[in-house]
Amino acid sequence: MGKTYDIPLRKLLKDVPVNFLKLAFGKEFDGTRIRFLDVKLPKLFEREADLVFEYEGEIYHLEIQTKEDPKMGLRMLYYYALILENYGKVPHQVVLYVGDKPLRRMKGELKFPNLDFRYKIVDLNEVDCSILLNSPEPSDWILASLCRMEDESTTLREIIWRINNLPEKEKQTYLSMLLHLAGLRPKRLNILSKEVQNMPITIDLEKDPFYLKAKREDVIRLYKKLHLSMEEIANALEIPLEKVKAWLQEEGLLKGTTKSDKSTTPH
Numbered sequence: 001m002g003k004t005y006d007i008p009l010r011k012l013l014k015d016v017p018v019n020f021l022k023l024a025f026g027k028e029f030d031g032t033r034i035r036f037l038d039v040k041l042p043k044l045f046e047r048e049a050d051l052v053f054e055y056e057g058e059i060y061h062l063e064i065q066t067k068e069d070p071k072m073g074l075r076m077l078y079y080y081a082l083i084l085e086n087y088g089k090v091p092h093q094v095v096l097y098v099g100d101k102p103l104r105r106m107k108g109e110l111k112f113p114n115l116d117f118r119y120k121i122v123d124l125n126e127v128d129c130s131i132l133l134n135s136p137e138p139s140d141w142i143l144a145s146l147c148r149m150e151d152e153s154t155t156l157r158e159i160i161w162r163i164n165n166l167p168e169k170e171k172q173t174y175l176s177m178l179l180h181l182a183g184l185r186p187k188r189l190n191i192l193s194k195e196v197q198n199m200p201i202t203i204d205l206e207k208d209p210f211y212l213k214a215k216r217e218d219v220i221r222l223y224k225k226l227h228l229s230m231e232e233i234a235n236a237l238e239i240p241l242e243k244v245k246a247w248l249q250e251e252g253l254l255k256g257t258t259k260s261d262k263s264t265t266p267h
Helices: 003-014 018-025 072-087 129-133 138-144 152-164 168-184 186-197 209-224 230-237 241-250 259-264
Strands: 035-037 051-055 058-065 092-097 109-112 115-118 120-123
Touching: 003 051, 003 058, 003 138, 003 168, 003 209, 018 058, 018 092, 018 120, 018 129, 018 138, 058 072, 072 092, 072 109, 072 115, 129 138, 129 152, 138 152, 138 168, 152 168, 152 186, 168 186, 168 209, 186 209, 209 230, 209 241, 230 241
Parallel strands: 058 092, 092 120
Antiparallel strands: 035 051, 051 058, 109 115
């Protein structure tokens, strides 16, 4: 999973989005009875499982992917063996795909002679957002922002309205995560930004770290992959030209600059 999104996504899942967990594992969960487990791979792999928990004596394992991984099956098989070895129980396994591109290569199975290994894949692009919106949990609403929508503007406006009615501390937390994860859906990020600016929500987008990370990644992507000019990027994303230039300089993407120059680049 992309490191930019791993922290907020893991936090959302540990907030126990009950509708999503039911969708993923086909079972009703009582969040007060879930026990989260810390399952780490050996240091050679330099990673840990995204979410593992025990509920009613069974183990549930979920991995989050922002892009397709040709070795996903092997990773899931390794986790399967590791969890079985450590806890003596066979895990229920799900891969949650949150990327924007269509899912094509990950198949949810691994086949070799004498081996037929399977796990479930949930592609949020194929999930009707109403399934998660029909939930009392804000964490479900945030995940719904990545799902399939018939009317993006109306649905995103509803999500913002719900968040705006939360207690102040929760409102700030969930709105920040909403804007950050919208970086996985650039078009929706622009819609959300406009809606937030037009509503009585006390959050400064220009200072929000999640929002700025998402915008920065959009700038770099548009410059490197679509070869847009700085002016075109600034107009498309509705951010100051100076900020576009500063971020590109920090990445060493402008002539005469390298990443080492970022300590002297204005923010």
